[in-house]
Amino acid sequence: MEAAHGHDHGQGEHAHHPTGFMRWVTTTNHKDIGTLYLWFSFSMFIVGGTLALMLRAELFQPGLQLWEPHFFNQLTTMHGLIMVFGAIMPAFVGFANWQVPLMIGAPDMAFARMNNWSFWLLPPAATLLVVSFFVPGGATAAGWTIYAPLSTQMGPGMDLAIFALHIMGASSIMGSINIATTILNMRAPGMTLMKMPLFVWTWLITAYLLIAVMPVLAGAVTMLLTDRHFGTNFFNAAGGGDPVMFQHIFWFFGHPEVYIMILPAFGIVSQIIPTFSRKPLFGYSSMVYATSSIAILSFIVWAHHMFTVGMPAASQLFFMYATMLIAVPTGVKVFNWIATMWKGSLTFEAPMLFAIGFVFVFSMGGFTGLVLAITPVDIQLQDTYYVVAHFHYVLVAGSLFAIFGGIYYWIPKWTGHLYNEKLGQIHFWLTMVFFNVTFFPMHFTGLAGMPRRIPDYSLQFADFNALSTVGAFGFGLSQLLFLYIVVTCIRSGEKAADKSWEGAQGLEWTVPSPAPYHTFETPPVVK
Amino acid sequence: MTSKLGSTFAAAATAAAALVAGAGAASANQYNLQPPQSMIATQIYDLHTLIMWIIFAIFVLVFGVMTIAIIKHRKSIGHEAQQFHENTTVEIIWTIIPFIILIGMAYPATKTIIAMKDTSSPDITIKATGYQWKWGYDYLQEGVSFYSNLATPRDQIDGHNVEARNKNPNYLLEVDNAVIVPVGKKVRIIVTANDVIHAWWVPALGVKQDAIPGFVRDTWFRADKVGVYRGQCAELCGKDHGFMPIVVEVVEPEKYAAWIGEQKKKSTAQAVALDPAKQWTLDELKAQGEKVYAANCVACHQANGMGLPNTFPALSGSKIAGGDKAAHLDMVLNGKPGTAMAPFKHLSDLEIASVITFERNSWANKTGDMVAPADVKAARK
Numbered sequence: 001m002e003a004a005h006g007h008d009h010g011q012g013e014h015a016h017h018p019t020g021f022m023r024w025v026t027t028t029n030h031k032d033i034g035t036l037y038l039w040f041s042f043s044m045f046i047v048g049g050t051l052a053l054m055l056r057a058e059l060f061q062p063g064l065q066l067w068e069p070h071f072f073n074q075l076t077t078m079h080g081l082i083m084v085f086g087a088i089m090p091a092f093v094g095f096a097n098w099q100v101p102l103m104i105g106a107p108d109m110a111f112a113r114m115n116n117w118s119f120w121l122l123p124p125a126a127t128l129l130v131v132s133f134f135v136p137g138g139a140t141a142a143g144w145t146i147y148a149p150l151s152t153q154m155g156p157g158m159d160l161a162i163f164a165l166h167i168m169g170a171s172s173i174m175g176s177i178n179i180a181t182t183i184l185n186m187r188a189p190g191m192t193l194m195k196m197p198l199f200v201w202t203w204l205i206t207a208y209l210l211i212a213v214m215p216v217l218a219g220a221v222t223m224l225l226t227d228r229h230f231g232t233n234f235f236n237a238a239g240g241g242d243p244v245m246f247q248h249i250f251w252f253f254g255h256p257e258v259y260i261m262i263l264p265a266f267g268i269v270s271q272i273i274p275t276f277s278r279k280p281l282f283g284y285s286s287m288v289y290a291t292s293s294i295a296i297l298s299f300i301v302w303a304h305h306m307f308t309v310g311m312p313a314a315s316q317l318f319f320m321y322a323t324m325l326i327a328v329p330t331g332v333k334v335f336n337w338i339a340t341m342w343k344g345s346l347t348f349e350a351p352m353l354f355a356i357g358f359v360f361v362f363s364m365g366g367f368t369g370l371v372l373a374i375t376p377v378d379i380q381l382q383d384t385y386y387v388v389a390h391f392h393y394v395l396v397a398g399s400l401f402a403i404f405g406g407i408y409y410w411i412p413k414w415t416g417h418l419y420n421e422k423l424g425q426i427h428f429w430l431t432m433v434f435f436n437v438t439f440f441p442m443h444f445t446g447l448a449g450m451p452r453r454i455p456d457y458s459l460q461f462a463d464f465n466a467l468s469t470v471g472a473f474g475f476g477l478s479q480l481l482f483l484y485i486v487v488t489c490i491r492s493g494e495k496a497a498d499k500s501w502e503g504a505q506g507l508e509w510t511v512p513s514p515a516p517y518h519t520f521e522t523p524p525v526v527k
Numbered sequence: 528m529t530s531k532l533g534s535t536f537a538a539a540a541t542a543a544a545a546l547v548a549g550a551g552a553a554s555a556n557q558y559n560l561q562p563p564q565s566m567i568a569t570q571i572y573d574l575h576t577l578i579m580w581i582i583f584a585i586f587v588l589v590f591g592v593m594t595i596a597i598i599k600h601r602k603s604i605g606h607e608a609q610q611f612h613e614n615t616t617v618e619i620i621w622t623i624i625p626f627i628i629l630i631g632m633a634y635p636a637t638k639t640i641i642a643m644k645d646t647s648s649p650d651i652t653i654k655a656t657g658y659q660w661k662w663g664y665d666y667l668q669e670g671v672s673f674y675s676n677l678a679t680p681r682d683q684i685d686g687h688n689v690e691a692r693n694k695n696p697n698y699l700l701e702v703d704n705a706v707i708v709p710v711g712k713k714v715r716i717i718v719t720a721n722d723v724i725h726a727w728w729v730p731a732l733g734v735k736q737d738a739i740p741g742f743v744r745d746t747w748f749r750a751d752k753v754g755v756y757r758g759q760c761a762e763l764c765g766k767d768h769g770f771m772p773i774v775v776e777v778v779e780p781e782k783y784a785a786w787i788g789e790q791k792k793k794s795t796a797q798a799v800a801l802d803p804a805k806q807w808t809l810d811e812l813k814a815q816g817e818k819v820y821a822a823n824c825v826a827c828h829q830a831n832g833m834g835l836p837n838t839f840p841a842l843s844g845s846k847i848a849g850g851d852k853a854a855h856l857d858m859v860l861n862g863k864p865g866t867a868m869a870p871f872k873h874l875s876d877l878e879i880a881s882v883i884t885f886e887r888n889s890w891a892n893k894t895g896d897m898v899a900p901a902d903v904k905a906a907r908k
Contacts (some may be wrong), residue, residue: 062698068838073768149722149723237742313644331621344609345608347603356597367585370578374578376639444559447557457769
């Protein structure tokens with residue numbers, strides 16, 4: 001701050017920017033907005049997590065104990081929507097806001113006011129989702145995939161969810177235009193594309209995925225809305241429509257969407273592993289190409305979510321082969337991370353633990369993905385708990401572990417303090433153990449034939465479900481420790497050095513900790 | 528509360544464990560796919576086993592290397608980092624090898640897909656129709672039709688009779704009318720739905736097909752052995768998605784023929800009973816209607832006619848069930864678009880007439896009027 005005041009830039013914005021609540025409402029600063037995104041994401045994570053614990057409580061034993069089936073379906077639906085659109089996606093946008101300008105040597109995001117708007121659209125959207133529980137008929141209970149025609153049967157809660165999705169989609173499109181523009185136009189002199197940190201690369205690719213598919217989702221939910229209220233028959237067979245068309249449109253958005261939630265995670269892990277291996281990332285250019293191939297392939301695999309709708313054999317074969325192909329670039333990434341660790345000088349601070357945990361457990365999710373890619377096997381496993389296990393392995397152990405790792409990695413830069421390392425490691429082990437206790441048994445119940453999205457199940461699934469519920473509560477409670485670690489790190493904690501980690505590389509470690517309100521007003525030169 | 532939950536859970540676990548010994552019953556804590564009972568299911572099972580071995584080998588190899596790095600290349604034992612970071616040969620090798628492994632997996636999978644899709648020249652064709660929340664079956668050549676509802680008593684589900692539940696090996700997997708098919712014959716299942724998307728799934732037979740309203744899809748199986756095979760609806764279809772199981776009973780061909788004969792006789796007898804000229808009394812219709820209500824309406828509107836607040840409206844004292852007869856009839860026949868109230872056109876004239884009569888003369892509703900099957904027939908036009 002002192003140094004910033006020394007500059008002669010006439011506007012004196014430091015003296016005049018509002019304080020208190022209005023600072024956050026009116027801010028156009030990428031660091032403030034990054035912080036807002038991250039706190040928003042965490043609060044949605046708590047809401048979505050509470051819903052998950054409510055449904056796990058019902059599944060603790062056979063029979064209906066706590067909730068009516070209709071309310072149970074609301075819980076599963078809203079858990080999915082809130083976690084995907086409220087927790088995981090905004091968390092990565094928060095990382096992009098904080099880190100992209102710092103890592104490419106830019107003073108702020110390209111469109112600072114639009115940045116403010118793209119964040120402030122999210123709280124109203126989240127409010128619509130949460131409020132929908134209290135309208136007649138409750139929240140939408142059609143699953144997060146809101147398949148027609150079940151979703152056309154729903155009450156007004158469905159309309160609130162559609163509006164929320166529209167608003168969140170607009171927010172995502174604005175956010176991703178901002179990120180892509182910043183990356184393409186505001187890099188420091190000398191930072192060519194192939195010198196960018198991998199996190200920036202993955203976000204550049206993710207931004208393009210978002211711009212490509214969010215309008216598709218908006219189209220799907222708009223058609224749903226007009227089917228519900230304005231007499232159209234897009235998805236109503238009785239009026240000449242096709243319910244399966246909804247699934248095609250939804251998954252054309254939905255499959256790139258899962259890479260939107262994992263590519264930035266790949267980026268974060270690709271920053272952490274070299275730092276704590278004290279070695280440059282192995283195969284940088286092949287990592288860039290692998291990420292791009294995954295993004296391109298993500299547009300031609302959507303129907304693997306629909307193997308049971310009854311497609312012709314030729315379509316099933318095409319989508320099976322295309323899906324299996326994704327294993328190749330994904331494998332390349334895992335091999336590169338391990339080659340980075342190989343013959344390094346490894347230490348195991350919390351970010352590295354989460355990164356290694358990510359590689360290990362995400363790969364298990366990748367393996368089950370390969371099992372599910374095989375169409376005949378998928379026909380047995382579609383809509384079972386095996387799929388639930390699979391996508392929680394890639395979304396929780398994948399995206400969420402990377403988010404935790406990224407927060408521990410960069411929080412010294414954000415707050416100027418070191419977090420409590422011991423507690424951070426305990427948080428990792430609790431999360432890792434309870435995650436597996438919760439989700440590993442779901443592979444077995446799925447294989448044995450337990451459908452997903454059911455409030456009650458036959459007796460042979462009782463033991464594994466009880467175990468999953470115990471694990472889920474352990475997992476949920478462990479996250480309170482995370483909140484404690486973050487809050488204490490903000491308020492107190494040891495002073496962090498500018499370069500907080502011995503092996504850290506990159507522009508963000510050349511600025512003071514905490515990063516001043518304005519950084520890189522004069523662009524650094526990258527050699 | 529806690530101790531009650533604990534003890535019921537313990538009882539459930541014991542009951543489940545006891546099931547392992549029970550012949551034909553699903554076994555508790557099963558770690559793998561159900562034992563396959565058809566050629567396709569066997570191929571799927573073998574395919575899954577093959578892939579698991581491949582995955583296991585890759586897992587050991589890749590994470591073996593990672594574990595060595597974690598143990599040997601740590602700073603705390605003084606390992607110095609080497610600065611290599613590129614090797615095109617290695618990158619090419621670990622791109623090509625996975626590709627070759629994938630081809631090895633794709634080959635058998637392709638053969639199975641083509642076999643699964645071959646629904647030609649079946650011995651028997653059965654149409655399965657998904658309803659919210661039950662299955663309807665039509666044996667197309669034989670002209671036999673029936674509905675298949677969950678047979679588990681409500682009091683076991685809502686926890687009033689936990690003991691019976693814990694002793695019930697087929698809890699939630701039992702139906703009133705099972706699909707009967709002969710062993711060793713190719714059965715083609717034509718799948719469709721009446722309201723929303725459902726999915727017809729019997730794991731042991733390797734069959735899962737979405738039931739899509741307005742569209743017809745098909746699948747097939749040939750059961751290897753006599754037995755009872757149980758499955759469930761696999762696509763979220765609303766409130767009672769978890770309560771519409773599928774039971775396929777595979778029997779000897781002679782037994783199947785006898786069963787078909789019996790069913791045909793039954794439907795002729797029913798047709799006689801349904802003589803359109805018959806004059807029904809209010810009490811007769813009401814008694815008949817109570818059964819129809821229990822099979823079709825009770826899940827949402829509840830046995831006491833009170834529905835569920837804010838979710839499913841009460842019928843007792845309602846403006847429709849206590850008011851205009853024509854509006855009531857229209858609601859049951861055509862449903863209310865945009866809500867969970869589906870059209871019940873698929874029920875017979877008598878069923879609709881009787882259930883409306885029952886609703887208009889039960890709980891707080893004392894209209895005293897009745898709807899005759901002929902009224903329903905007229906209203907359909």
